[in-house]
Amino acid sequence: MQKNLLLLFIFFNFFGFSQEDEKSKENREFKAVVVNAQTDDTMESVHVVNLNQVIGTITNKKGEFAITAAVNDTLYFSFLGYKSQKIRVTNDMFKFEDTKISLTELAYALEEVIVRPYQLTGYLEIDVKNLPINNAYQYSISGLSVGYEAGNKNPSAVTKVLGAILNPADLLRNLFGKKPAQMRKLRQVKEDDEIRNLLASKFDRETLVELLQLEKMDIEDILNNCSYSKSFIKTANDLQILDAISGCYEDYKVLNRDKRGK
Template sequence: MKKQLLLFLLIIGASVLSAQETTIVKGKVLDASNDKPLESVNIVNLNEVVGTSTNSAGEFEIKAKANDTLHFSYLGFKSIKVRVTNDWIKFGSADIKLTELALALEQVVVNQLNLTGYLAVDIKQVPEPNDNYRYAISGLPSTGYEADRPGTISKIVGSIFNPADFLHRMFGKKPNELRKLQKMKQDDQIRNLLASRFDRETLMALLNVNKVDLDEIVKQCNYSKEFVESANDLQILDAINECYEEYKLLSRGRTGKL
């Protein structure tokens, strides 16, 4: 009886360990409306921080383990998150269906200048050029801070204390998200994906923050509003990474350690 119980426990233990092991998960992504395969769908394992994309037949393979979450995104389709199950791993493949988003025209606002014919009055209505500059802080291995011309010095001085502390407050209780920053820098597939995206969706899913907080992080790291609005997702990732690296250097200088 004891031997049978021991054997049963060993089988259960082996099953748990195998479920926790990282393996290769396979699947196919289809259009939910017609079951046609979708090519070049972006897939990111939010736990392992690895990415891939579907081939011409809609097929993909990605490293994952049971309970990992996969994020599927494709232009014009609603993004979804799918949990990797033991059955998926056991049976080897799964069909993932994406739903097409309804097309919507964005409202275009045209701001006209009400010219009076008097140069001294009309010239005041012309928008000022977007002059953004980057300033380096001696001793920090970065390309520096981006700031508008007015108040630049105060922004640089304030950035020594503010962005790093803000970044720590945002992620201090989420150490896994900070570790993901390093992993994202090393995965070429994810970097290539982010370089082509401007919607922040994948970044938000990876870092577990909403868009407002994500934009605020970059602003507090002293990047201009124009940069936040125009940068692609890879540039935003690198900006946060740069800010975090400087945070570590500044923290080391204050405390003598990381």
């Protein structure tokens, strides 16, 4: 009898955990309020993007918003003059209706900079040894208009230079072919009006980087090899950059298909 009761207890607990797990994967309406981290005032017109499902919305006059989400989705918050914020959705956020998301003004978010002046002695041999070494090397190839940074911050520079020796289609194949999931998001991003409105107002590429999971350097490489001018790359808003990448990707797919057909 006790054994049967134990089995029933285990079964119902397992069944309950299974239901809870399935529920956590469901899309539900997530509601919260966005506030200023310093003043606790509510913030209107903050852009909220679900990076997993590629949908967006904005906060109302009371700082409130509602967006479709599931547990473990990542929400991206963006507002001019404030530090962008990423939040992972949890079960508790659905259970409690008073969730607040705080954004910090950039004036407060700037990290402290320590200035260390060079300690010069006046003796050339000693001062030369004390000066910091600049590791921001650049690789360049005659005939190519693009230079590639190297050093500790960019260990893949040599690979990019070698890739540039090949024809541009080969470099694009390396960029597009290795990121199929990111490229599939292009169409989703273009279809959401709120995300398009957000991108049209931004020029920093930060939201594009988060949405497409591309590095800023990758974005520049794609546009360079699709014959976009440096002026366009520097001055275009994020929506124009998105459309340019999308057009370039469509051309690449056609060329790649033709090459396979030969």
